[in-house]
């Protein structure tokens with residue numbers, strides 16, 4: 390008999406857990422007090438970013454970014470991912486020194502996804518930017534996705550794998566119980 394799991398919350402984490410657990414043969418029910426993607430997962434800036442991550446997060450951010458390259462093979466939808474790049478902009482020489490140090494730190498750790506760009510390159514990439522900005526730190530290949538579409542795609546794939554979604558139900562407490570044979 391399949392083991393049963395209840396996931397509380399149909400944000401991105403709940404949908405992702407539901408998909409993984411369903412793939413592993415669990416019988417999954419996801420419960421949300423509103424609806425899938427109603428809260429933070431569906432209404433954020435949609436950033437898909439390795440740029441500026443804490444050093445401890447960089448390997449995970451790179452692994453996630455690699456999966457974004459072929460999201461369609463995971464959930465049947467590219468989730469609106471557009472790798473247009475991301476840039477941290479320096480507003481003055483002090484900011485530029487901080488970005489310079491950041492690039493050095495990341496490279497010393499063996500990563501090469503963040504690159505310092507000068508004033509001319511910054512202007513070329515962002516022509517509308519104020520003229521006083523001396524440069525920036527760019528991460529080509531980063532970009533954005535459509536967050537609500539992302540949650541929906543993961544939810545749909547979890548459903549295809551057998552997960553059941555129940556919306557409009559609030560969990561108000563959890564009561565631990567001994568299970569026979571557990």
Ligand SMILES: Cc1cc2nc3c(=O)[nH]c(=O)nc-3n(C[C@H](O)[C@H](O)[C@H](O)COP(=O)(O)OP(=O)(O)OC[C@H]3O[C@@H](n4cnc5c(N)ncnc54)[C@H](O)[C@@H]3O)c2cc1C
Pocket residue numbers: 397398399400401402403420421422423424425426427428429430431433434435436437534535536539540558559560561
């Ligand atoms: C494509 C994508 C891009 C992103 N880009 C950015 C970005 O650029 N910047 C940024 O800051 N963040 C970004 N994020 C992260 C996002 O802002 C959230 O931090 C993240 O998605 C949180 O997910 P979650 O599932 O933990 O929480 P939530 O999305 O908040 O989901 C929690 C769910 O639990 C439900 N719930 C809560 N309590 C109960 C209860 N008692 N009973 C039943 N249901 C309950 C809620 O209704 C909600 O639907 C991104 C996320 C995605 C998917």
